[in-house]
Amino acid sequence: MPFATLDDLRAACRALPHGNEQAAAAATARQNNLTKPPGSLGLLEDLAIWLARWQGRERPRLDRVSIVVFAGNHGIAARGVSAFPPEVTAQMVANYAAGGAAINKLAAFAGAKLDVVPITLDRPTADFTTAPAMSAEEFLKAFDIGFRAVEPGTDLFAFGEMGIANTTVASALCAALLGGGGERWVGRGTGVDDAGLVRKREVVDAGIARHRGILGDPLAVAVALGGRELAAMAGAALAARIHRVPVLLDGFVASAAVLPLARLAPGVLDHCRAAHASAETAHGALLDALGMTPLLHLGMRLGEATGAAAAMLLVRAALACHNGMATFADAGVAEKI
């Protein structure tokens, strides 16, 4: 296990490698010579330069693109906070294995390898309204599973999640670390009704009240109010940073999972871009808090890395232009007057 204690993890977040600004500058210069008005490909130019920065290559590549979906179960599911019963977590894991879920189709279309990692689904976290969701050891074990899921040399990475009740967990992390309570951070998730929405808010507020003493410590919050699949996503995000692998952040739960890292030290998520703004009410506010601008606004709210996979298409489009277009000189096209 790379991090034996939470303090080891805290220390790692203070000594991270940075992007390659020389490669980014070379990629920027290349963009300005391609046969188009400078800047006219908008975010597609930014994405190519972002890849160049983190891959350390003027002309990046997307040969090894990887998506990992982590699954976990949650004690608070028993509190009626989801529109679906908790057995759906394992049923969807089986659906991924059979190739029938949205992420199977989107990952294949985006040219990404898909791995699904269920984490002790038969052992949900504790109900965080009555106890810490996990012990520090359980958290670190799940974090490590995510950390090991990122292979060095990956060109682009994304993670996603499946876990009935985990939008409530994500809301609890946001409320704990950003303030505002259930009122501010709870949305309908997979589609709870009005009564379910009230229950979700109450559960979040009860969790915050129960763990009032540790709210100033981002990792303690991730342990007490988080979940195994969220811990694994945080582990994957940190591993990607250590290996300088660019990451597309999926939706609300994935973004909430890495919030504790962002609160540990500034810049920990500099290698990440928000793939999309989901329809989950609080996702926009969470991305604002993370200082991230989403690439897509498609009203998606499925999780399982589907938003990230959709954004991968844009990244591939960006790279096709960046690596493949002719320069003004190549093509004999007159430049700007």
Place this chain on the structure above:
Amino acid sequence: MPFATLDDLRAACRALPHGNEQAAAAATARQNNLTKPPGSLGLLEDLAIWLARWQGRERPRLDRVSIVVFAGNHGIAARGVSAFPPEVTAQMVANYAAGGAAINKLAAFAGAKLDVVPITLDRPTADFTTAPAMSAEEFLKAFDIGFRAVEPGTDLFAFGEMGIANTTVASALCAALLGGGGERWVGRGTGVDDAGLVRKREVVDAGIARHRGILGDPLAVAVALGGRELAAMAGAALAARIHRVPVLLDGFVASAAVLPLARLAPGVLDHCRAAHASAETAHGALLDALGMTPLLHLGMRLGEATGAAAAMLLVRAALACHNGMATFADAGVAEKI
């Protein structure tokens, strides 16, 4: 030529085939049975249903996807309204033929056949500040070129343009048909400086003043203030509607090109979706006037159908989910409580 007179064209816009609501309803029902919370794929669900409606199939296909870029030259280019010299139109057409432009890369990645149709580049339209840009006959000839560019049985179509000075033309069409003058509708196009921006506004206002008498007639406006590549795009849009081919509208110039059709009769563009909101200032207001919500917001402003090609990736992603995902029953996943 399918339309011998402008009146023939007007009549055609009043007798158009509609989408297949039965196929759309079947596709909607299918979406609600797939293994995801209903609605959770957001716009990806809408896009699949849109394809179903216009293709008339519960499970649409994207085997024949086509992009056509029309190119034209403009008398008003001599007025210093562009950051690039007018010879760039022909140079970019050569670049398309050589495969070096952004649209070459994006069309290939989107799995679309790309055709480029230059329209009498050696004969620019007249300067609309002093004369009508075209005669009705010239307009109809260009319209016909676009009309014939859409093959019946195409599964998804997009058109784009290349024509130095054509954002000024597009602004003139908007100002003529929607009001507000150059101030409201002129932006920087390929990147004119402040003085160029002032010239663009003056040229638009002079054009409106010169043709004051015909501003109530959308087709007369397209003749007097338009351009050949814009006429061709309008022709392609109408042909697509007649053949029930769904269309992704590209950026500001492509959207302005079809505005006269939209003003002829309500619903003419029901088969079109706006691919993106470009960085060209007035595009958002134009899409509002067309009653369209853009799929992407990437800050692109290149034209040549690049925004439409990017959106095609989303349409393909939508269809991969729609046609490929398992249903709740197939996968043995519990439905919503």
